């Protein structure tokens with residue numbers, strides 16, 4: 001940038017000094033948070049009142065009695081009641097670098113001192129093209145050929161935009177296919193795809209959706225045959241009516257089921273034969289395998305027509321090829337993300353790409369191996385109570401009490417009280433799962449969390 005005021009402002013020594021002071025203060029105060037601790041008894045009444053008032057205002061209580069104080073240290077977070085907990089669910093997969101990470105906070109400050117709070121389609125700052133360039137460049141690491149991306153404010157909006165683009169491209173096709181147990185979000189349209197009846201209870205049917213079974217690792221060949229024959233049956237039953245196949249490559253909310261390259265390729269080839277677009281939903285899987293994108297891990301670079309990202313990426317987006325480009329007017333948004341989120345996104349993605357997280361021997365795989373081996377140790381010690389581990393990379397889960405939903409839920413509440421945040425996923429079996437803050441967590445944190453898991457198992 002030449003002949004503009006901004007660079008001088010951002011490099012002003014007072015700004016540099018202020019950022020240095022902020023980092024110093026943050027590091028000093030954050031360092032006071034060193035271990036899990038219960039809330040002081042004297043805070044109880046005030047905190048309970050805060051929870052109650054909040055529940056009244058939002059029309060229902062929160063899943064956990066969790067309201068953060070606004071500071072943490074790595075994988076540890078302080079709650080407003082003064083307790084400290086290990087955050088191993090990270091806002092269902094958002095706080096990848098944990099809490100009060102100096103680099104993330106500094107990036108947010110860079111965004112916060114720009115001229116506006118939000119960026120939108122009419123007015124964006126230079127930080128947007130910088131981020132787009134990084135994401136598209138990484139998406140095309142193995143020559144996938146994604147030409148464009150559209151930024152948006154939530155994972156489900158990335159899905160909505162993708163659906164609108166495929167419906168427009170494939171008009172008058174109006175049906176979609178998805179995997180059983182999939183989760184894609186909860187807008188009026190997308191809640192028809194998410195395979196959970198209670199999420200669409202009372203809603204008008206806005207989309208025609210059909211399902212095929214997800215990959216079954218225990219029946220590899222059969223699984224592929226079943227998926228392809230289901231698709232062929234649908235595509236021949238309703239010729240020309242399908243616009244898209246929606247694929248989660250590792251099912252997150254559905255219970256941590258990991259797919260397979262050959263299986264996905266067979267599905268993609270069948271879709272291609274019938275002119276059906278493939279939407280890969282990476283809102284939960286982005287940055288969690290040894291490749292930045294799970295489609296790269298499963299070698300689907302040439303197979304996916306669209307890819308959705310969210311959660312870890314801080315901003316959400318739909319990546320697509322030129323042949324899926326929408327006509328003017330189809331997609332837009334007053335605001336797409338905040339300057340702070342855009343800057344944090346750049347920082348986090350850049351760190352993951354260049355900071356030793358990816359690859360077979362990268363940090364993500366090492367953390368998984370450590371956590372998986374600890375959970376396996378617990379399984380061997382308590383074979384009737386815990387089975388697993390399941391998942392891949394920074395997604396890891398276990399089946400407790402044969403996947404009983406009520407007992408698993410009860411476990412998560414007890415685990416929360418004992419100082420660890422987890423969450424349930426799936427049904428039949430229900431699993432207890434973790435979305436670990438890979439950018440903040442240490443092996444010693446994992447040992448401490450597993451000790452708390454064991455203590456909690458013994459309470460039930």
Ligand SMILES: Cc1ncc(COP(=O)(O)O)c(C=O)c1O
Pocket residue numbers: 092154155156157159183184185186248252253281282283284310311
């Ligand atoms: C695979 C997947 N897709 C889409 C979504 C929806 O994202 P959001 O809640 O940001 O709208 C989620 C959220 O959990 C998800 O896991």
